[in-house]
Amino acid sequence: DEATIYKGIEGYKQLMVNHSAGQYVNGIVHTNGIESVWALLKRGYHGVFHHFSDKHIGRYVDEFVFRLNDGNVKRSTLDRIDSIVFGFSGNRLSYKMLVLM
Numbered sequence: 001d002e003a004t005i006y007k008g009i010e011g012y013k014q015l016m017v018n019h020s021a022g023q024y025v026n027g028i029v030h031t032n033g034i035e036s037v038w039a040l041l042k043r044g045y046h047g048v049f050h051h052f053s054d055k056h057i058g059r060y061v062d063e064f065v066f067r068l069n070d071g072n073v074k075r076s077t078l079d080r081i082d083s084i085v086f087g088f089s090g091n092r093l094s095y096k097m098l099v100l101m
Contacts, residue, residue: 040064056098 002016015029024030041064045052052060070083 037064037068040068 002018002020006014015026017023017026017029017031019031041061044060044064049060066083066087070080
């Protein structure tokens with residue numbers, strides 16, 4: 001939509017609909033996709049984690065990005081597990097980094 005919060009995000013092309021003019025769909029552009037992202041993130045926050053620390057909020061968001069992008073139930077479970085294992089590779093998070101830094 002025309003909300004200014006999305007402006008200036010690098011690496012993404014912003015396409016908009018103008019809600020204030022009564023427009024809710026413009027070709028392939030609509031707000032259903034981003035509303036689904038926010039809904040999933042809010043369900044995870046309230047239903048699973050109950051708190052996102054400022055220090056690790058990027059890690060929480062990354063998890064939900066993975067769920068949205070690789071969680072397609074049409075993919076086999078083993079393919080999805082392969083994606084998880086591949087994502088772990090080379091991404092060690094020690095206790096010290098988690099808690100102290």
